[in-house]
Amino acid sequence: xxxxxxxxxxDVHVLTLTNGAEENRFTEDVVHEYEAALDTLEAYQGNTxxxxxxxxxxxxxxxxxxxxxxxxxxxxFPGFGRxxxxxxxxxxxxxxxxxxxxxxxxxxxxxxxxxTFDFRFMRSDRGFFCYPEVDIxxxxxxxxxxxxxxxxxxxxxxxxxxxxxxxxxIEAQAKQIVMAAYPADELIGKTMEMARMLAQKDRQIYTTxxxxxxxxxxNSQKNWQD
Numbered sequence: 001x002x003x004x005x006x007x008x009x010x011d012v013h014v015l016t017l018t019n020g021a022e023e024n025r026f027t028e029d030v031v032h033e034y035e036a037a038l039d040t041l042e043a044y045q046g047n048t049x050x051x052x053x054x055x056x057x058x059x060x061x062x063x064x065x066x067x068x069x070x071x072x073x074x075x076x077f078p079g080f081g082r083x084x085x086x087x088x089x090x091x092x093x094x095x096x097x098x099x100x101x102x103x104x105x106x107x108x109x110x111x112x113x114x115x116t117f118d119f120r121f122m123r124s125d126r127g128f129f130c131y132p133e134v135d136i137x138x139x140x141x142x143x144x145x146x147x148x149x150x151x152x153x154x155x156x157x158x159x160x161x162x163x164x165x166x167x168x169x170i171e172a173q174a175k176q177i178v179m180a181a182y183p184a185d186e187l188i189g190k191t192m193e194m195a196r197m198l199a200q201k202d203r204q205i206y207t208t209x210x211x212x213x214x215x216x217x218x219n220s221q222k223n224w225q226d
Contacts, residue, residue, distance in 0.1 A: 003030050006037045011199035012192060013041060013050045013096075020056025025065035026109050031083050038090050049199040050094065051191055052117065053101035057184065060102045060127070061110025066136075084109060085143035089221050091116035092147055092214060095207040097198035101191040102169070102178065108132055112140075115147050118198075118210065121191045122169035124181035130166035146216050152176045 003019035015037055017024040041050060054060045069080065091098065091113060100114045102122040107130045114120055114129075122129065131148075133140060140148065140161075151157050156175035159165065169181030182190050198206075211218050 002033065004033055004037065006040060009192065010196065011048055012195045013044070013048055015050060015052045017052070017054040017056070017061060020054060020059050022065065023059040023062035023105070024054055024056065024110065025062050025068075026084065027065050027068045028080065028083065030065075031087055034087055035090075038087075038094065042095060044096075047199055047201065047203045049097040049099065049195040051099050051101055051195045052113075053188065053191070054103045056104060058104045058127070060100075060104045060106045061113060062105055063108025063110045063112075064138075081141055084112075085141055086224065088112060088116050088147045089143060089217055089224070092150065092217050093211060093221060096203055097195070097201065097206060099191055099195045099198070100178075101188055102127065102129070103184070103187065106130070107166075108136070108138075112144055112147055115150055119194060120178040121187060121194070122172050122178040122181045123184055123187055124169045124173075125183050128166035128168060129172045129177060130164065131160050132164045132166075134162060135164040143217075143220055146220060149216070150214065 003017065003024070005016045005018055007014050007016070019030070069077070098117040100117040100120040102114060102120060104123065104127040106114050106122070106127065111129055111131055148157060148161070153176040156177065160167070167175065167177070169178065172178045173181045180190065
């Protein structure tokens with residue numbers, strides 16, 4: 001069963017995560033669905049922007065499906081980690097503006113995915129943002145650290161990574177993790193307003209500027225492909 005849906009709203013592409021019953025968590029099949037959506041987006045001709053949201057009011061994404069991955073043999077983990085690294089790099093360097101609409105809990109791998117976006121908005125009235133890896137005994141890969149370094153407030157990032165503390169949308173705004181936090185009934189409208197403005201930018205110039213800002217990830221992606 002599909003776990004996401006890619007649609008268009010005028011000039012804006014909207015990727016809606018639809019597997020809220022499983023907290024929109026990552027499995028290998030889910031990663032392949034993301035990859036297929038990215039293939040479509042990368043091939044699209046013309047100016048556009050991407051919004052990534054969730055149909056679930058409680059969960060945006062809770063990261064890796066731990067119940068699923070514990071059924072795998074130990075030698076599976078490194079390969080799956082590389083799949084996630086590749087996915088995060090593709091989102092971080094996607095050739096269009098990207099905006100996250102964090103409708104609910106955004107944890108672990110979900111919060112890593114959110115860090116790849118150019119801009120993020122979050123609910124102010126419900127939901128937490130959290131990197132719990134220090135408490136669930138899962139270290140970040142070097143690529144994941146490069147993604148995390150995209151977040152602007154170094155002190156806030158150090159606190160979140162080393163304490164595993166969860167923060168609300170209001171706190172996330174104060175720590176510059178998100179641009180703004182809004183009540184649920186305003187969130188998608190404000191996100192789409194930003195995305196529609198960004199969709200008018202020259203896509204090639206926007207991508208060039210973004211890649212120059214994210215040169216470490218560009219180099220990592222080149223090394224990966226080599």
